[in-house]
Structure formats: C-alpha cells, structure tokens
Amino acid sequence: MKIEPLGESTDPLVNIFNTTVAELLNIVEAYRQRKLAEDIELIESEGGPLSFEDKLKSSIKHGLSNKEDQTERISLFGSNKPAKDRPKTYFQICWEVLEDPILRILVISGLISLVIGATLDEHPAYGWIEGFAIIIAVCVVVNVTAVNDMQKQKKFKELKKRNRTGRVVTILRDGIWSSMHPKHILVGDIIKIENGITIPADGILIDGSQIEVVEAAMTGENDNIKKLPFEEAVRIKQEYYLNNPGVLEGMKKSEEDKHHEIPSPVVLSGTNLAEGVGIMIVIAVGKNSAEGRIYDLAERSDELTPLQVKLARVASAVGKLGLVCSIVTVITLYLRFIIEIASGEISWNSNEHPLLLVKFLIIGITVLVVAIPEGLPLAVTISLAYSIKKMQNENNLVRKMQACETMGGADQICSDKTGTLTQNLMTVSEMWAGNQALNIEAGPPSQGTFQAEFLHLLKESIFMNSSAFIDPVKGKQGSKTEIAMILLMQALGHSDCIETRKTYLDRYHRIFPFSSKRKKSSIIITTDEGKLRIHVKGASEVVSGCCTSFLTVDGKSHHIDNETSKVIQNMILRMTDNALRVIALTYRELPIDVDIEKFDSMGFPELEKSNLTLIALIGIRDPIRPEVPGAVKECQRAGITVRMVTGDNKATAKAIARECNIISKDTQTVMEGKDFSIKTGGTVCKECKTKICPCPRNSKEAKNSTKPIREDVVADLEAFKEIVSNLAVLARSQPDDKYTLVTGLKQLGHVVAVTGDGTNDAPALSKADIGFAMGITGTEMAKESAGIILLDDNFKSIVRAVIWGRNIYDNIRAFLQFQITVNIVAVISAMVGAITIQQSPLTSVQLLWVNLIMDSFASLALATDPPTDDHLNRPPYKKTEFIIEKRMWKHIIGQSIVQLIIMFCMMYAGEWFLPEFGSGTSILYNENTDYVISGRTYNPDGSENYKPYLSDPNIGPSRQFTYIFNTFVLLQLTNEVNARKIRDEVNAFERILKNKIFIGIWFFTFAMQVLIISVGSYAFSCHLKGLSVEQWMICIAFSAVSFVWRIALVFIPTNIFSKVHVDENRSSARLLSIRGSSLQRERINLNTT
Incomplete structure (x- = not known):
C-alpha cells in the first residue's frame, strides 16, 4: 500500500540530516494505515x-551528544515541549x-424596552429603567458564567502542569543513560x-x-498490541510471507484488515x-507525533447535558406560553x-390614541418579558459554580459539567480496587x-528461623527478580508489591x-x-559456581x-508429595480468603547448555x-481504606450498585x-475476566457485529x-444481562473487560x-x-478522558460526588418550582x-423588580442550598x-x-x-366607607376610573394597586x-438556618421591598405615602396564606395530577413539553486547557 507523503520540506537543514519530517511521519502513517506490514x-x-544513525546524526550505542547545537535539530523536527496552553x-x-438564544431575546427585548420607555412612555424620566435593568440582568448571567469558567480553566491548567512536572524518561546521551523530563526528547534520541x-x-x-503496548487511548483498540524490535x-x-505465498496479492483484492x-x-x-x-530511536516529537497530531485535530464537541436538555424544554415552553399570551393580549386590545371605534363608543383622538396603540404593544412586550425565565440560566450557573x-x-475536581449533574442519576459504580478501595500500601x-506458616504482622521471624542457605536464595529471589528499590534520597521506587518484599528482607536484617x-x-x-497473561x-x-x-x-x-x-529452612530441597501439595494449596486458599495477594517465589537450577530461547x-x-x-509463599495485604465499607453501604442505601473490577x-x-461490603449476600457472584469475556462475547460494532470493522470511530474519520x-x-x-444481575466482582480482569462491563x-x-x-482505562472512562x-x-490520558478527577484517589469522594450531583438537580428543581409559579x-x-x-x-417596572431582582436573588438563594446525607435515602433519578x-x-x-x-x-x-x-391630599377613601378608592385606570366597559387622579402630582398612583x-x-x-x-415535606423551614445565603438574600429582598413601597413613588407606581403599618400587616397576612x-397541598393526593404529567411529555403543543432553544452555554469548557 502506498502511503501518501504528508508534505515535503524545502528547508536547507534537510541536507544536514539527510531526511525530512515528511519521510519520518510517513513511517508512522504507514503503521497507522497498515493492512499487514507496510511500515516494516x-x-x-x-x-x-541503522540508516537513521546517519540520517539523524545519532548513534544507537551512544545516543545524541549534549555538545551538539540542538537549534538546527529542533528547527527542522520540532520540540517535545508541550504547546503552550x-x-x-x-x-x-x-x-x-x-x-444562548434566551439571552439574545432578553438583550433585544431590553433594548426595545429601553428605547420605547425613554421616548414614548408616559413617564420617560424613569421609563427607560426597565430595559436598562434587563440588560444589566444579562450582564450578570454572562459575567458569572465567564468568571466560573476562567477559574476552572486555571485550576485544571495547574493540575496538568503538576502532572507533567513529575514525568521522567530514560535517555541515552554521550553513552550515558540519564533520567530527564520528556520535554527534552529530540528526534534521533535513543530512549528506554x-x-x-x-x-x-x-x-x-x-x-x-x-513488549506489549496498549493503544486504546490512541486507536480505541482495547487489546494489548505485541511489538518487536x-x-x-x-x-x-x-x-x-514464506508460509502464506499468496498473501500480498490477496491483500490487494481484499478489504480484510490484518493490522496486527x-x-x-x-x-x-x-x-x-x-x-x-525496550529501546527505541525517536522519529517524531511534539506536534509532529501521533499524540500531538490527535490533540491538534481533536474535535471537542460541546454536547448538551441531560439537565440542559430538560431545562431547554422548560425554558422554551414557558417562553412560548408567554409569547402566545403576549400575542393574545395585543390582538385582544x-x-x-x-x-369601540367602529361602534361609536369612542371617537378617534389624534393626540391620545396613537400613543395608546403603542402602549398596547408595550403591554404585549411586558407580558413576553415576564414570561421569559431569565433567572433560569443564572440559577444553573450559580448552582454549578x-x-x-x-x-x-471535597477532593472532586469537576472537568466536565455533565459529569457533575449526571452523577446525581448514577445507579452503577464500577470501581478499581488498588488505591480507591484500598490504601495502596502493600505490606x-x-x-x-x-514448611511453616509465619505471621509477619505479629513481628518478623526471629534470628535463627532460617539458615544461611535458605536466606541466600530468598534474598536472591527478592532482590534480583525485581526492579524496585529503596533509595536513601529518592525513597521507595518501583512496584509496591516488590517494595513490600524488600521491606521484609530489611526486617530479616538484609538492607x-x-x-x-x-x-x-x-x-x-x-x-x-512480568506479563499479565502469564502472571509471572x-x-x-549465573551462580557463584558458574552455573x-x-x-x-x-x-x-x-x-x-x-x-x-520446596525449600526447607536449612536450604535443602524436598519433593512435594500429595500431602505437602494439599498444605501449600490450603495455605494459598487461606491467605486469599483473608484478602491477601499471594506471591510465589521459586527457582530452578539450569544446565549451561540449556535453550533459554525456547517458547x-x-x-x-x-x-x-x-x-x-x-x-x-508471600501474603501481601493492601489495607482497606477505613471509610470504604461505610461509603459502600451509603451507596447501596442510595440505590446504587457498587461493583469491583480488579x-x-x-x-x-x-x-x-x-470486607468492603460490596458482597453482602451469598447470591452475589465473582467472575474472572476471561470467563466474562467468553460468555458475553466482549464488545462488537453494532452495525457490523464484529470486533474489528471499518466503521469510523469519530466524526473526523x-x-x-x-x-x-x-x-x-x-x-x-x-448472557450479559444474566451475568450482571448478581455480579459483584470482576476478578483477573483486563481493561477491555471493564469496557465491556x-x-x-x-x-x-x-x-x-x-x-x-x-x-x-481511557476507553472505559470515556x-x-x-x-x-x-x-x-492516574495518567494524564486517564485524566483527559475523565469527567471528574479524584484528588485523593478515595472512594469516599465518589459518594460525596453522588450527594452533590443529586443536590444540584434538587436545587434546580426547587428554583423551577418557584420561578414557574411566579411566571404563571x-x-x-x-x-x-x-x-x-x-x-x-x-x-413594567414592578415586574422588572419581580423578574430581575427576585428571580436573580432567588436563583442564588435556592441554588446554593447545601446537600445532606438524606440525598442517599432515595434512589437516583433517571435520565428520562x-x-x-x-x-x-x-x-x-x-x-x-x-395567588x-x-x-x-x-x-x-x-x-x-x-x-x-x-389623611391628606393623596389619601382617597371609597365613598361612604373606610376602604380604599378603586385604583383601576379604566372600568371593564372602557370608561375612565382612576385615570384623572394619575395626572395629579398631589395624588399619583393608587393605594389599591400598591396593596396589590x-x-x-x-x-x-x-x-x-x-x-x-x-417532596411534600411538611416543614418548609427545615434546615433553613443552614443556608446563610438564603437567609441573607430573603431579608435583603424584604428590606428592598420596604424601601420601594416607601419611596418608590411614580418610578415604581407606588402610592406617594407608601403603605401604613396596618396595611403592611394586612399584606403580610395575605402572603402567609x-x-x-x-x-x-401536602395532604392532597398527588395522583390527581397524573394527567398533567402525561400531557407534558406527549405533545409539543402542551405545557413544558415543547422542544426549543437550549441553554447551550451554561457549561464549563476545560478540554481546551
């Protein structure tokens, strides 16, 4: 197969290195597009x-030279330093x-209202306030969202920087292997x-x-890929080719992929x-590498989250309902x-009626503005922020907003064991x-327990067959299992x-x-004797x-008979039943002429x-985190099934x-990954029904x-459904088993x-x-694929994420319950x-106070209600x-x-x-009563009522409508x-004092209302003397209803509202089921950091 070149370089440096970037990248592309062995x-x-030694001015034996001026090499082939975020x-x-369409409608409505209010309103001195305040409301939403996104970007950038700081790679320079940061790698380097x-x-x-490589994060293939020098x-x-003479000709005619x-x-x-x-020679770094080009081409689509989709329906439905009401109102007027004109009830007045017709439009716009739930995007933003x-x-760094909210609906948790359920402290x-059992936890074996010959072989087995070590400066380096055995030798006096x-x-x-397939x-x-x-x-x-x-304490070998075999197997079983990882240390003497390359x-x-x-036999324990058993119980109480994958x-x-409470019933099963894969058949393409298929994996392809x-x-x-009904643990599992699960x-x-x-783990995380x-x-790729990063690697933090996820959903619901009532x-x-x-x-100005100030403040008050453990006392909500x-x-x-x-x-x-x-000029009593005078501007028959008083600066707005x-x-x-x-709780005041934000905002709003009634006057259409104390008490009494x-309502059966619930989902014409604009931009974009 011919690989199209990626482009040729005309750079004069080509003459120095005898190759081009395109030639090197074609090798990588040949592998990525290979059908059989085109890259080879x-x-x-x-x-x-070996030819690349000359082409790249390198040496397989000595690597690059630190004395070399690297400027030319970097200029042609690039640097491995990560691109600046x-x-x-x-x-x-x-x-x-x-x-966001909702915000755009608000801006347009605000501008129209501002212009009309400042030019055509009866009181232009304050008529512009409504439109101006709407625009201010939009500014609040925009800036809260922007500040929140900026903070998340900064935090994740810091995390990535910290992750990169800790990475090292072994590079050969001037014949010496040295540990360096990957950013120092150059094309031509020899690395281990x-x-x-x-x-x-x-x-x-x-x-x-x-050598076996996992390419899942790059290619989506979950199987380990074998590599050879x-x-x-x-x-x-x-x-x-020798054994398959027609393979090359067949590959040209066939679409069959024999990639590996x-x-x-x-x-x-x-x-x-x-x-x-292994040892490799580097041919591409930075943006020219496979990973670099994927990052460059990656499409980071901003999909709507489940909560956004649901809120979009609500926002669109309420807005459309308002639009209908607005149109009906204007048409009716x-x-x-x-x-009235046609019937002769009134005569055309060229001075008043044109302004009246414009006022009808203003009333329609007012109804529409009232209906638009401008507090909704702000509530979502505030709640999430x-x-x-x-x-x-609480150690949950949220990278993707949908993960934060979706966690509230999680009903399955598939957890790793090491470090998440356990402490990752092997001992x-x-x-x-x-032939004797020793309890090391009670103390190391006493001197004299093992003779020198035995200790020599034990020490040789642990020290030589391991790459871990304990350095006085660097501390513990390498596998924690191997470190545990090295510490055992230290306890035996061998440091x-x-x-x-x-x-x-x-x-x-x-x-x-070590190979995970052969488990050893x-x-x-060479021994001291040369064997x-x-x-x-x-x-x-x-x-x-x-x-x-088996070896006895005197260092002599004895045959394993049936009885000893049973003892060994029972010991292994007893250790594993005690949650110990059991490692067998063995040896074998070999003749000099043995064929060590026989496989x-x-x-x-x-x-x-x-x-x-x-x-x-060494029994190693990784202690359970003390808080895990309780946390698992909490998940189960919350209707969440916890499964362990190990x-x-x-x-x-x-x-x-x-021990973790994941298994609490005898009916729950443990299955090995191999059996699980065989019985379920693993994952296949839905379209092709095969594991490997030509279907593209992303929108780019x-x-x-x-x-x-x-x-x-x-x-x-x-088969899968039958297995998972009781599956609690997937043991001896591979990453593709987790993906299948x-x-x-x-x-x-x-x-x-x-x-x-x-x-x-990236495919399963994604x-x-x-x-x-x-x-x-976690590796950087795992963190890039995840929605939430556990900063402490602790399962307990997942439980906290569940609680917060449910709390977010409940808070948004509480705000909706409040806002929709206001709007209706x-x-x-x-x-x-x-x-x-x-x-x-x-x-209009009063509605502005209700819509802007009350909705904005209410969104802050209701969206910040803190969570409680009570959220775990009910099952998760469903996606649908x-x-x-x-x-x-x-x-x-x-x-x-x-109301x-x-x-x-x-x-x-x-x-x-x-x-x-x-008493006073502005105090008007109803005729022959102690009640207020009617404040209606017009009577239902169209005749004037309170209108003449409005023009009198000594009387002004009515007391009746100030009451209202x-x-x-x-x-x-x-x-x-x-x-x-x-949820029909009787006590609405429960835990209200825990939310200090709510208390503060409630009393602030009340204080502002007192101020508006007292001094609002014409600006807020309030009576010139506001309301008396007695009238305030009457208003409070009505509100207490x-x-x-x-x-x-709590004691009214809920099922009588089932018709409403059905209708809301059945037709786009019914309330709150109309699909519409989405709250697309209430999210946190961190993937680009």
Whole structure:
C-alpha cells in the first residue's frame, strides 16, 4: 500500500540530516494505515534503523551528544515541549455565553424596552429603567458564567502542569543513560521504555523483550498490541510471507484488515507500555507525533447535558406560553379598540390614541418579558459554580459539567480496587516458608528461623527478580508489591538491596519481564559456581502448580508429595480468603547448555513452566481504606450498585469485596475476566457485529467514510444481562473487560460511573456516563478522558460526588418550582388585567423588580442550598425522568391558583375590603366607607376610573394597586421558602438556618421591598405615602396564606395530577413539553486547557 507523503520540506537543514519530517511521519502513517506490514517494508526501504544513525546524526550505542547545537535539530523536527496552553480569553467566554438564544431575546427585548420607555412612555424620566435593568440582568448571567469558567480553566491548567512536572524518561546521551523530563526528547534520541510508562514520542524499536503496548487511548483498540524490535519483526514478516505465498496479492483484492498479524516495531506516543522493556530511536516529537497530531485535530464537541436538555424544554415552553399570551393580549386590545371605534363608543383622538396603540404593544412586550425565565440560566450557573467549588474542597475536581449533574442519576459504580478501595500500601502480612506458616504482622521471624542457605536464595529471589528499590534520597521506587518484599528482607536484617544488585551486574543472563497473561516474571543469573539459575516469581495459583519441590529452612530441597501439595494449596486458599495477594517465589537450577530461547505457542518461556522449587509463599495485604465499607453501604442505601473490577484472583478479590461490603449476600457472584469475556462475547460494532470493522470511530474519520460512526455493544446482551444481575466482582480482569462491563450496563439503561488510573482505562472512562480518574496515581490520558478527577484517589469522594450531583438537580428543581409559579401568576394576571381593564396589576417596572431582582436573588438563594446525607435515602433519578414531577406540579398549580385568587380579588374588589388609613391630599377613601378608592385606570366597559387622579402630582398612583404590588411580592417571598421543599415535606423551614445565603438574600429582598413601597413613588407606581403599618400587616397576612395552603397541598393526593404529567411529555403543543432553544452555554469548557 502506498502511503501518501504528508508534505515535503524545502528547508536547507534537510541536507544536514539527510531526511525530512515528511519521510519520518510517513513511517508512522504507514503503521497507522497498515493492512499487514507496510511500515516494516517502508523502514526496510529506508535502510533499517541503522540508516537513521546517519540520517539523524545519532548513534544507537551512544545516543545524541549534549555538545551538539540542538537549534538546527529542533528547527527542522520540532520540540517535545508541550504547546503552550491557549485558554479562552474572558471576552471569548462571554461571547460564547451570549450565543444562548434566551439571552439574545432578553438583550433585544431590553433594548426595545429601553428605547420605547425613554421616548414614548408616559413617564420617560424613569421609563427607560426597565430595559436598562434587563440588560444589566444579562450582564450578570454572562459575567458569572465567564468568571466560573476562567477559574476552572486555571485550576485544571495547574493540575496538568503538576502532572507533567513529575514525568521522567530514560535517555541515552554521550553513552550515558540519564533520567530527564520528556520535554527534552529530540528526534534521533535513543530512549528506554519500561513497563507502565506512557511512551513520550513516536519511534522505532531497536531492542527489547516481551513488549506489549496498549493503544486504546490512541486507536480505541482495547487489546494489548505485541511489538518487536525491527530485526525480529523483519524475520517474522519473512516467515509469514514464506508460509502464506499468496498473501500480498490477496491483500490487494481484499478489504480484510490484518493490522496486527505481523508485530510492528513502530510505537506511538501517548500509548502505554503494558509489558516488557525496550529501546527505541525517536522519529517524531511534539506536534509532529501521533499524540500531538490527535490533540491538534481533536474535535471537542460541546454536547448538551441531560439537565440542559430538560431545562431547554422548560425554558422554551414557558417562553412560548408567554409569547402566545403576549400575542393574545395585543390582538385582544387592538380588536377591542377597533370595535369601540367602529361602534361609536369612542371617537378617534389624534393626540391620545396613537400613543395608546403603542402602549398596547408595550403591554404585549411586558407580558413576553415576564414570561421569559431569565433567572433560569443564572440559577444553573450559580448552582454549578457553587457546587463545583464545594466539590473541589471535597477532593472532586469537576472537568466536565455533565459529569457533575449526571452523577446525581448514577445507579452503577464500577470501581478499581488498588488505591480507591484500598490504601495502596502493600505490606507482607503472612509467609509460608520452610514448611511453616509465619505471621509477619505479629513481628518478623526471629534470628535463627532460617539458615544461611535458605536466606541466600530468598534474598536472591527478592532482590534480583525485581526492579524496585529503596533509595536513601529518592525513597521507595518501583512496584509496591516488590517494595513490600524488600521491606521484609530489611526486617530479616538484609538492607543491602542496591549493593547486592551491583555484585550481580555481570551475572545477569536473561530477563523475562512480568506479563499479565502469564502472571509471572523471571530472571536467569549465573551462580557463584558458574552455573545458571532461573528465579520465577508470580501469582501463587499459577506458579505453585509448576513446582515439584520446596525449600526447607536449612536450604535443602524436598519433593512435594500429595500431602505437602494439599498444605501449600490450603495455605494459598487461606491467605486469599483473608484478602491477601499471594506471591510465589521459586527457582530452578539450569544446565549451561540449556535453550533459554525456547517458547511455547503463547510465546511464554518453557523454562519457567516446570521443575521449579518453591522458596516461599508471600501474603501481601493492601489495607482497606477505613471509610470504604461505610461509603459502600451509603451507596447501596442510595440505590446504587457498587461493583469491583480488579486484577486480583477470585479468592482475594472476593475477600476484599466482603470486607468492603460490596458482597453482602451469598447470591452475589465473582467472575474472572476471561470467563466474562467468553460468555458475553466482549464488545462488537453494532452495525457490523464484529470486533474489528471499518466503521469510523469519530466524526473526523466519518467525513471520509460512507459508514456510520461505530457504536460498541455487547455481543451477547442476554448472557450479559444474566451475568450482571448478581455480579459483584470482576476478578483477573483486563481493561477491555471493564469496557465491556460499562458498555453492557449502559445498554441496559443504567447510568454508570467508573474509576480508572491508567492510559488503558481511557476507553472505559470515556464510555461511562461519569468517568473518575485518579488524581494521584492516574495518567494524564486517564485524566483527559475523565469527567471528574479524584484528588485523593478515595472512594469516599465518589459518594460525596453522588450527594452533590443529586443536590444540584434538587436545587434546580426547587428554583423551577418557584420561578414557574411566579411566571404563571404574573403572565395570567398581566394578560387578564390588560384585556379587561387595559391595565396590568403590575407595571413594567414592578415586574422588572419581580423578574430581575427576585428571580436573580432567588436563583442564588435556592441554588446554593447545601446537600445532606438524606440525598442517599432515595434512589437516583433517571435520565428520562421529566424535571418537573407530579408533586411539583401540585404545588406549582396550587400556589398559582391561590395567588391568582388573591390578586384578582384585590384587583376587582379591593375597594370593598382593603382598608384605608390616614389623611391628606393623596389619601382617597371609597365613598361612604373606610376602604380604599378603586385604583383601576379604566372600568371593564372602557370608561375612565382612576385615570384623572394619575395626572395629579398631589395624588399619583393608587393605594389599591400598591396593596396589590406589595402583596404579590410578599407572596413570592413566602413561596420562596415553600419552594425549598420539592417532596411534600411538611416543614418548609427545615434546615433553613443552614443556608446563610438564603437567609441573607430573603431579608435583603424584604428590606428592598420596604424601601420601594416607601419611596418608590411614580418610578415604581407606588402610592406617594407608601403603605401604613396596618396595611403592611394586612399584606403580610395575605402572603402567609401561602404557608398554610402549602401544608394543605401536602395532604392532597398527588395522583390527581397524573394527567398533567402525561400531557407534558406527549405533545409539543402542551405545557413544558415543547422542544426549543437550549441553554447551550451554561457549561464549563476545560478540554481546551
């Protein structure tokens, strides 16, 4: 297959290095697009890796020279220094927020209102205030969102910087291996890659053993990919072609993909070395590397979150309802005016009527502005900003807003074991050696327990067959399991690990690194007598079966008979039942002429499979975090199923799961990953029904494909459903097993949270509804894929995320319950008043106070209600659950009815029951009564009523409508308290003092209302003398009805509102089910940092 060049360079530096960037990148592209072995053939045509010594002015034996002027090399091939983060500016974020259609409507409405109010209003001196205040409201929303996003960007940037600071790689310079930061890697460098490392650059393997790479984060393939040094890969390729003579011709005609049939020597940056060690020559760094180009081309789509979708329906429905009411109001007013003119009831007045017609439009706009829920985006922003900040204090760094809110609906948690459920502090707890069991936790064995010969072999096995060490300066370095065994030797009086290894430097013969497939590692050394000895260490259930003898305390070997075999197996079983990881240490004496390169069909060394002598069984404990059992219980109480996914064997995993309370019933099962994969069939493409298929995996690839984007599904969903019904633990699992588990659970409709720390966990973290990456042990790729980062790697923090997720949802619901009630009452009263008496009971400026100040303040008050553990006493909400449930409808409709009754009674009959107090020019009494005079501008028949008094500067606005305005505002204040409870709780005041923000805002709003009534005058259409103390008490008494009525609503059966609940989802024409504009920009964009 011909690989199209990526572009040629005309740079004069090409003559210096005898190659181009394009030539090097074509090697990587040949691997990425390979069908069989095109990359190997391309490297062969270039002269093999040795040719790159000349082309890149490097040396495989000595590496690059530190004396070299690196300017030219960097100028042509680039640097591996990460590109400087380009976070969005404050202005860019603000502009994105303004793309919200709701905010745009508000801006337009505000500008129209401002112009009309300042030019055509009866009182232009303050008529402009309404429009101006609406624009101020939009500014508040925009700036709160922008400040929040800027803070999140800054925090994640700091986290990334901290992660990069701790990374090191071994580089060969001037013949000396040195540890450096990956940013110092250059094209032509020779670097060493070891088990667990994230490969920092693209390169070609020139040496190595047992190398397997996880490319899931780069290619989406979950299987470990075998790699070979170039020379070995060429040999395998030639043998393959020899055994398959027609393969090349067949590949030209076939679409069959044999991408990994022949192992490649090409390794990609950003992938994880799962097993083995190797040496590679670097051919691409930085933005030219595979990882760099993916970052460059990555599409970071801002999908709507479940909460945003639900809120979009509410916002659109309320807005459209307001639009309908607005249109009906305007049309009715114009029709009425036309009928009155046509019937001769009134005559055309060229001085008054044009302004009146414009006023009809203003009334319509006022109704529309009232209906638009401008407080809704602010409530979402405030709730998320407040919650995310508080979650960070509880060790949850939220990277993606949807994870924060979706966590409230999580009903499945698939958790890693090490470091999340356990403390990741490995210590030797028990030991079986010399045919005796020793309790190490009670204290190390006394001197004389083991003789010198035994200790020599034990020490050699632990020190030599390990890469971990304890340095006086650097501390503990390497595998925690191996560190635990080194500490055991220190307890036995042997602290000379590093010194011992130095004495064996010339005696290493062959190393077979640890492989998760064979569950063991081996090393062949030369003994003092010049013979060969292999030390094998690994999982006890695997390695012990290869033993034919065991070592006694005097260092002598004895045959393992049936009775001893039972003792060994019972000891392994007892240790694993006690949640110990059991490691078997073994050895075997080898003849000098042994064939150490003999491998079985799986590629495993034959030497480590038989005739081994058991030195010891080491039981290692990773203590459970003390808070985990309680946290798991809390999850179960909250309706969340917790499953453990681990690499431990079944017995150990089961014991740990019992200790964590993950297994509490005998019906719950433990299954090994291998069996799980076989029975479920793993994941396949939904379209092609195969594991490997040509379907594109993302939108970028889809542009050049006719096939749909691949969607993974479980091959045998029925088998999966049967397994997971009781599955508690997935033991001996691989990353693809975790991916299958997450995929299947999502297929069954569950909301899944999953934890991960490695690069190979990235697919599962991305696939899950909520991915939790470990902040301490997690790789950068895992953190990039996750929605939330656990800063303390602690399961307890996941529980806190659940509580906060549910609290966010409840707070938004509480605000909706409050706001929709306000909007229904304000819109209906404005519409009815305008139609019947050509006057809204609340003026535009009064509605501004209600809509802007009250909604904005209410969003802050209700959105910041702190969470409680009570959130765990109920099951999670579902993805499909409508955000306004039946109980909420009961209170919304109930409170709206009682408020409208009070409003209409005051508006149409207030002069018969609202008392008047005091005396003076502005104090007007109803004829022959002590009640207020009617404040209606026009009568229902169109004749003038209070209108002549409005023009009198000594009288001004009516007392009746000041009553109405004040009572309406106080009704909202009482209902603000009621709205805190959305589940029919009787006591609306419960825990109210815990929310100091709510208390402060409530009293501030009340104080502002007192001020407005007292001095608002014409600006707020309030009586010149406001209200007397007695009249205030009457208003407060009317508003208190809301408290009493709420208690009555609690005891009204909710099921009578089931019709409302059905209708809201059935038709786009019904209330709150109309799809519309989305609150797209209420989110936190961190992926670009």
